[in-house]
Structures are given as structure tokens and as C-alpha cells.
Amino acid sequence: MSIDDTIKLAFSKDGNFSQILPDFEERAEQTKMALAVLDAFTNNHHLLVEAGTGVGKSLAYALPAALWSKANKKRVVVSTYTKILQNQLIKKDLPILKSILNDDLAVEVIYGQENYLCLRRLNSSINFGLFDTREQAAEIDTILEWSKSGFGILAEYPEPLSLNTIERIGRDSNNCLFQKCPFYDQCFYFFAKSQWQHADILVVNHYLFFANVETDYYILPKFDAVIMDEAHRLEEIAAHFFGIELSNLSILRLLSLIHNPRTRRGIIPRLNMPSLKQAELSSILNECRNAVTEFFAKIQCQFKNNEIKRRIKEPNITDNNLDEPLEKLYTILAELVTQEQDLDLAGELSSLTKRVEIVRQSTERFLNLEDKNSVYWIDMVPPDRFSLNSALIDVSGLFADKVFNKISSVIMTSATLTVNRDFAFLKQRLGAKDCKTLLLDSPFDYQRQAMLYLSESLPLPNEESKFYLACARTIDEILKLSHGRALILFTSYQALKEVYERVKKDDFTFLVQGEAPVFKLLETFRDDISSVLFATQSFWQGIDVPGEALSCLVITRLPFDVPDDPRLEGVAENLKEHGLEPFYSFQLPQAVLRFRQGFGRLIRNTKDRGVVCVLDKRIIERSYGKSFLDSLPKKLPIAFNINAIAHFFKT
Secondary structure, eight states: OOHHHHHHHHTSTTSHHHHHOTTOOOOHHHHHHHHHHHHHHHHTOOEEEEEOTTSOHHHHHHHHHHHHHHHHTOOEEEEESSHHHHHHIIIIIHHHHHHHTTTOOOEEEOOOGGGBBOHHHHHHHHHTTOOSSHHHHHHHHHHHHHTTSSOOBGGGSSSOOOHHHHHHHBOOGGGOOGGGSTTGGGOHHHHHHHHHTTOSEEEEEHHHHHHHHHTTSOSSOOOSEEEESSGGGHHHHHHHHTSEEEEHHHHHHHHHHHOBTTTTBSSGGGSOOOHHHHHHHHHHHHHHHHHHHHHHHHHHHTOOTTOOEEEEOSSOSSOOTTHHHHHHHHHHHHHHHHHOOOHHHHHHHHHHHHHHHHHHHHHHHHHHTOOTTEEEEEEEETTTEEEEEEEESOOHHHHIIIIITTOSEEEEEESOOOBTTBOHHHHHHTTOTTOEEEEEOOOSOHHHHEEEEEOSSSOOTTSHHHHHHHHHHHHHHHHHHHTSOEEEEESOHHHHHHHHTTSOOSSSOEEETTSSOHHHHHHHHHHSTTOEEEEEGGGGSSOOOOSTTSOEEEEOSOOOOOTTOHHHHHHHHHHHHTTOOHIIIIIHHHHHHHHHHHHTTSOOSTTOOEEEEEOOTHHHHSTTHHHHHHTSOTTOOEEOSTHHHHHHHHO
16 A cells, blocks of 8 residues: 555544544545645655644644655654644654554654763762752752663653753763763663664754754754744744853853852862962952953943843944953863863863853854844843843745755644745745645634634723723623633733733632743643633743633734844844835734734634634724734634623523
């Protein structure tokens, strides 16, 4: 039987999936996507697939990937953005394929190297006392016990680990002895790496994929095709991945890892060196700390009252007083590396030495505004955190040269890739001009399962105090009619806070993003059917709450980027230089894609019913509002009277 026929049979009403999955339904869109993915693999072309909610895109790309991989002895990488989807693939979808293929499918999950416990570094931290606090020492002791079972993946440790601990014990290529390491035969990272070589399918996240691109495809084993799920996030992730983020606190933490004079911790007290050399090093470290304080104090002076973000357009905004002391520190540390006899200490020292040089180079790149395809800015987080940042303006060249030209078949998929049913925006932003496209509508019956309520009476969102108050009152009304069961989406934490303070909290359990881990919030939201969840940012996409618990979705404001976002400014300037109008060629399409992502949280299966409420009247009053409405499913009922919500739920 050909692979095409195997796919058609598997997705048929009497096929493999229907025998394994009790709620499986035959969907023509799912079969069509699977065949298109197979065609892209077979004929070495690239493909953009928008698969509406309910198509079942994970299985639709995973089955042809598995069959093609096994038939041709090829390897496929699947890259995702959220851990939620990554876990779904690992724990649900790919095991289903294994059962269909009689377990003849090798799947491996790859994490970034720092996520793997390094036994040598763990033991060094214990033996040399390289921890900063008693709490960290106790934490490391329990990790030692935990390491005796499992695969040493720090993300799977039962308790959240501090950043300092992860920095101490995670695998670090700059500090690796490879075959010379006494723990080499027990190494979690190299054991995992040996497994990757035999895998048919590798599951990674987008950050690791771009790290592989950055190293000219050195990190991951050689592969023949890639599927990039949640592809609507790719531009944003690539733009920031290839940029700079360097804060005063991160530099000071690095210096403390070398030596913290207050706690007398760090690597320097563990080294056997002459007192004169130790005094010289202490003096240089003090010079570096003073330089960091002085450098960022000058940065702070450039901020105006209440300003938390400052765009940098001219080079050398301040003197680079960091360069000389950091170079001196690098030189003396590099010398100590060559003199240290203990391999463990030499490895730790080598890693810290290279990190000092990265800080020096990053500062220089930032002050020189080195890359003309980047935008630069400074963030301030009161009271005392400042960070230097940059992000790429245009990633299309990077994708064209380093992704599409390097990999024979690139599949990009998401529930939201089009604007007004057109792929042009994403193709232009990602340099995907030669990609074939496939648009598959959701199989859900939105005419029966959903309703859209548009509020005409609220003030415009830019009238903030009036809008927040009216928003809260409208939400109170909506929650009475929906009996809670609602997800309220905001575009900023400030707006969330302002509205939350004003809503009545007598009748339902209220959950607020940030007050508990995301997984805990979602668990409570699902279990307490009438609860109400106030959320922003990450909750617009990637979360899956089928059933009655999410029966009402409130979008308080159309999700445009804030006008003073530095990258948005840089993109806008670039578009104007090329004769394009930024609002219609970038800001509006981006907002429409986010809006569609938010809308997609409501209906998750054929049994779901619910109402989406939009409280931003610009969707009605502004000409561009039509772009948002046209992006929604056809035949979706629209109401302007709030009482229609009660009628919908009674029907």
C-alpha cells in the first residue's frame, strides 16, 4: 500500500485512529493537510498550512512525517513554541503513531544543553562549596539524590529551580571535558545525544531550532525536513533570538560567580594562587563592579520621568567605561585557566572567562549600533534594573538564506497564518515567497456553536479611566448572563489590574494571571466551572480549555502593539523607507493574527458552545474593523444587544 493510501485509510471513519481514539471523527481537512505535507516531503518543496481549530493539525503532519521518515530513512524535526504543544506531541500524539506503526518509530525530545544536569558540575559545586546560600546548598543536595534516577532533565525536577542553581549545574559546552570527564559514561547530555542519532523524529522548541541555525546546524543531528508548528510566532522569536539582552544585574551576578566579597563565595576562593595575584584579581573585580554602577548610572540619567523604555538611535550614547576593566578581567582569568591543575575548577573558570568576553562584546555591539538591520533600546524595571536590548527589524533575509535555502522541505503551520484568507503578509515577513500554501477552514459549526457580541456603548480605549470603569461594569453584566465560566483577555497587565480592581467579586471565583503558575491557574479554571480568569499575553494563544468551563471569552481591546514599542518603531521606519504604510502593511495584520488566536480559545471541540464578547468599539466604528470581522469564521452570528448572551445560553 502506498503512503498516500495509508494516510487516507488511517484518517477514515473506520481507520487506525478511529480504533484507538474513542472520540475520533473523520475530517476531510485533516486528510487533505496530511497529503499536502507528504507531497512537500516527497517533492522537496516548502509549504505554509493554515489549519483552523479542530482540524487536528498535529496528527495531520505527524503521520506523514513518520511514514515518510521510515520509508526513506530520513529524519524530520518538529519545532514548537509552547511547552503545552510540545508535551501534547510527546505524551499523546506521537505515542498514538507508535501504536499504529507497531512501535517502529524512534522519537526523541531535545532540550537546550543547559537543561541537562552535569554530574561533574553538580559534584564540583558540592565539593568546592560553589553555592551562594544555605538554601541553594540544600537544593543541590536534593538534586544529587534526584539525579540517581531519571534522565537528568532539569525541567523535570519536581520543584522550580533558581537561575543561580541552574547556572551552577546545567551542562555548559564552555566547561565540558568531553571524554576526559570522569562522569562521561554517566553523562545525561551525551546519552541523550547518542539517542538523537537514531531518531526518526526529533521534537525541539523554536529557540533551540534558531540556536542550531546560529551555529550553522551544528547542535542538532543532520535532518532532512522540518515542521514548524505555531508558526505565527516565528518572526517575533527570531527577531529577539538574534538580538541582545544584557542587564546590569546579570553582569553583577556574573562577577559574583567569580567572587562575591560579601559572602566570600565564588570560584576565586577555591583557587590555589599567590596572595598578590588574588589581591590583583580582587582589585580588578572591584573596578568592574564600579564600572558597571557608573555605566548604568549614566544610562539612568538619560531617562525622563516615568519613562521605562528608551529607543537608541545614535551610537555611543555614553562612554564605554566597561571595556577596559572587563578586558583586564578576561586576561587575568584566561591566565588562571592555563595555570589551574584541577580540571573541574579549570572548566568552571574557563566558562566564566568566556562569559566575561561575551558581556564585553555585547556592550560594544550595543554602543556601536553595529547592525543596521536591528533596533536598539534600553529597558528600565524600577527600582534598579536596566537592560540593553536589540532585535532584528527584518528577518525575511535570515529565513530565506539560512532556513529555506538550507533545508529541502520546510512546513510551517498554525491555526492563524492568513489575514483576510491571504498568506501574503506572512510570506513577505518570513521571506517565504516560494512556499506553496494551503488554507483549511475549521470543521466546527460556528453558526450553531458560537456567537459574537460587539459592544457599541463603551468609551474608546484611549480614554483610559472612562474605558476601565465602563469595561468593568460591562464585564459584570456579561458574567451574570454567562454564569461566570469566562476568560477575560487584556493587552497589558496595567489594563488587567485597572479593570480587575473595579469588577464585582461576589458571585464567582476570580483567578488572575501572575498569582499562580500558568498550569495551576488552568487546572483551577477547568475544575471550578463557574470561575473567571483574568489574563493577558500568553493566554491569547496556546491554551486549551475545552468544555463548559470556558463558555464566554471577553476580548477587552483589539490587540495592537503599543505604539512606542521599539521594534515596532524600527519596523515602521523600515517599511516607510520602502514606500509602504506601516499601519496597514504591518500593525493591522499583526493585530488581526493575534485577535484570531484569542478568538480560537473558545471553541475547542464539536460539543463546545460559547460567546465571544469584544468591548473595543473600534471594531465597529473604524474602517479597519472590517479586517478583524472578515478574519472570523463565516456564518458566525453577531449580536449588538447584551441580552442576546442570555438568550444564546438558554437556547
